[in-house]
Amino acid sequence: MLQIEDVGVRYGSTVVLDGLSWTVGTSGSVVTALLGPSGCGKSTLIRAVAGLEPLSHGQIRFDGDDLSELPAHRRDFGVVFQDGQLFPGRTVASNIAYGLRMRRWSRAAIRTRVAEMLDLVRLPDLAGRGVDELSGGQAQRVALARALAPRPRLLLLDEPLAALDRLLRDQLAIEIAEIVRDAATPTIVVTHDHNEAALMADTISVMREGELVQTDVPEHLWSSPVDEWTARFLGVTTVIGAEFADGSAQTPIGPVGLPVPDGPRLLGLRPESMRAVRAGTDGDVVGDHIEGDVVGVVTAVADLPAGRRLRVVTDVGEVDAVASERVVVGDRVGLLMVGERVAVIGS
Numbered sequence: 195m196l197q198i199e200d201v202g203v204r205y206g207s208t209v210v211l212d213g214l215s216w217t218v219g220t221s222g223s224v225v226t227a228l229l230g231p232s233g234c235g236k237s238t239l240i241r242a243v244a245g246l247e248p249l250s251h252g253q254i255r256f257d258g259d260d261l262s263e264l265p266a267h268r269r270d271f272g273v274v275f276q277d278g279q280l281f282p283g284r285t286v287a288s289n290i291a292y293g294l295r296m297r298r299w300s301r302a303a304i305r306t307r308v309a310e311m312l313d314l315v316r317l318p319d320l321a322g323r324g325v326d327e328l329s330g331g332q333a334q335r336v337a338l339a340r341a342l343a344p345r346p347r348l349l350l351l352d353e354p355l356a357a358l359d360r361l362l363r364d365q366l367a368i369e370i371a372e373i374v375r376d377a378a379t380p381t382i383v384v385t386h387d388h389n390e391a392a393l394m395a396d397t398i399s400v401m402r403e404g405e406l407v408q409t410d411v412p413e414h415l416w417s418s419p420v421d422e423w424t425a426r427f428l429g430v431t432t433v434i435g436a437e438f439a440d441g442s443a444q445t446p447i448g449p450v451g452l453p454v455p456d457g458p459r460l461l462g463l464r465p466e467s468m469r470a471v472r473a474g475t476d477g478d479v480v481g482d483h484i485e486g487d488v489v490g491v492v493t494a495v496a497d498l499p500a501g502r503r504l505r506v507v508t509d510v511g512e513v514d515a516v517a518s519e520r521v522v523v524g525d526r527v528g529l530l531m532v533g534e535r536v537a538v539i540g541s
């Protein structure tokens with residue numbers, strides 16, 4: 195278990211982290227994502243954990259050991275950066291063997307471990323390939339194999355997929371998570387992409403301007419972001435107030451039912467929180483119309499792989515929504531709120 199207590203890191207006079215505390219690896223969590231926007235200090239924190247940035251104050255412990263005096267190479271942590279940083283001009287096997295040679299493993303043990311690692315990262319036939327001849331995805335898998343080979347007690351992945359194209363990123367995100375779970379290696383992955391965090395991690399910590407604002411399982415993070423900034427960072431596009439009584443509320447954009455205590459709540463809407471249904475010419479919504487629904491005019495339509503997304507102007511402002519029917523710009527639609535896709539902020 196990694197315990198970070200009251201840690202500070204600065205670059206010259208620029209304070210990036212100040213009094214940050216974080217515990218990673220409790221309650222059986224194997225992969226933890228550190229999620230935050232560019233420049234919030236994620237890499238700085240990971241580099242401090244790895245021993246690559248000095249602390250101005252505070253303490254980092256792993257399984258009770260104080261790491262303060264331990265240089266990076268003696269922490270037994272594996273690190274993979276965005277661009278893998280493989281040693282050029284060498285083979286895949288030579289790269290994977292690097293940490294093992296440093297630790298003076300025997301030749302036979304190195305050979306066995308390299309083969310195991312190549313199987314683990316699903317590149318069994320590439321031992322002799324020069325690393326300069328690898329695709330981006332292959333190179334990142336070799337970097338992962340190199341980091342895992344010496345059996346690190348913690349693996350730190352800093353934006354390991356950022357240099358890859360979208361399709362490969364999603365595939366490799368799932369694969370890497372499987373690989374580190376197979377290896378049972380506690381892992382922290384840094385990312386600014388909440389989908390990537392959800393594909394890989396069982397726990398997500400959200401960082402904003404050098405502070406951790408929420409640590410949660412993905413499902414709860416999406417449904418109950420701690421504040422409006424976090425909600426918007428996690429994909430909420432509209433925030434509305436609602437007064438709940440007996441599990442339901444009448445909001446400016448229609449009624450909603452949610453299992454929340456009575457009283458005022460802030461609700462966060464993502465496009466999938468609102469379902470648009472075509473309205474008749476007289477304004478009535480065709481189909482499963484619910485009294486009190488809001489009607490609006492479609493101002494933009496995008497057919498995304500996950501479904502049709504709309505922007506709708508209503509009397510109470512612009513709202514994003516999804517639709518299964520064919521609609522075009524200028525159509526009138528009714529909006530139905532999908533309770534289970536609505537976030538309750540700060541609950």
Ligand SMILES: Nc1ncnc2c1ncn2[C@@H]1O[C@H](COP(=O)(O)OP(=O)(O)OP(=O)(O)O)[C@@H](O)[C@H]1O
Binds near residue numbers: 205
């Ligand atoms: N070596 C450095 N010297 C001075 N300032 C730095 C240095 N490295 C980072 N910073 C600054 O520290 C802040 C945090 O940077 P950091 O790289 O940790 O953020 P990040 O969340 O990892 O961002 P990104 O996702 O863009 O990599 C930024 O304002 C950055 O400009």
